[in-house]
Amino acid sequence: MNNNNLILTPQGKKKLEDELLALRTKRPLALEELQRARAMGDLKENSAYQAARSHLTDIDRHIIKRELMLRRSTVVEKQDIETIQIGSVVTVQNGSFEMIVTIVGESEADPKKKHISHGSPLAKALLGKKKGEQARLTTETTVIEYSIIDIT
Known part of the structure; x- marks a missing residue:
């Protein structure tokens, strides 16, 4: 996979599509306000x-960003529930x-939601492992061992 690809889970793609739809719905209203x-x-x-123009510009920028993200995205479906993978x-x-x-994919990461x-680093240590195995996270100062308890 090249660096221009954006990895998404099916849920991440749906979220982007929903955001794009909401923005496309807001755009005509913002255009009316500008007029x-x-x-x-x-x-x-x-x-x-000036405010209406700025608002419309923001909406257009967000639309373009999401369209680009969707165009360059690769949706990764889980293949095997026994092995840790994206999703x-x-x-x-x-x-x-x-x-x-x-x-999840990079654009879906949200530490508050875990x-x-x-x-x-943690995901890299976990990817490919199975339930019951150990994952080793190595930092500059320490090594942390995690036991994999469950995968869904």
Whole structure:
């Protein structure tokens, strides 16, 4: 896979498509607002026009960004629930500490939701492993061993 590809889970692709649809729905309303503000007169002194223009530009930028992301994306479907891969929900344990993480594409990563990028050090240590195996995360100062408790 080359560096121009964006790896997505099916859920990540759906989220991008939903965002794109919402933006395309907002755009005509933003365009109407711009036209109303333009009708108010002098565009250099018209703060409503400047704000409406900025809002429309933001919407257009977000539309283009999501279209590009979808065009260069590769959707990765889980092939095997016994092996950790992109899309896997993994329960790991280190001593008495247990956590559940979901391995996703880079653009889907969200630490608050414990969605980690497939390129993160922890995901790299987990990818390809099976339930009951150990994953070793090595940092500059320490080595952390995780037991793989469950994969879904």
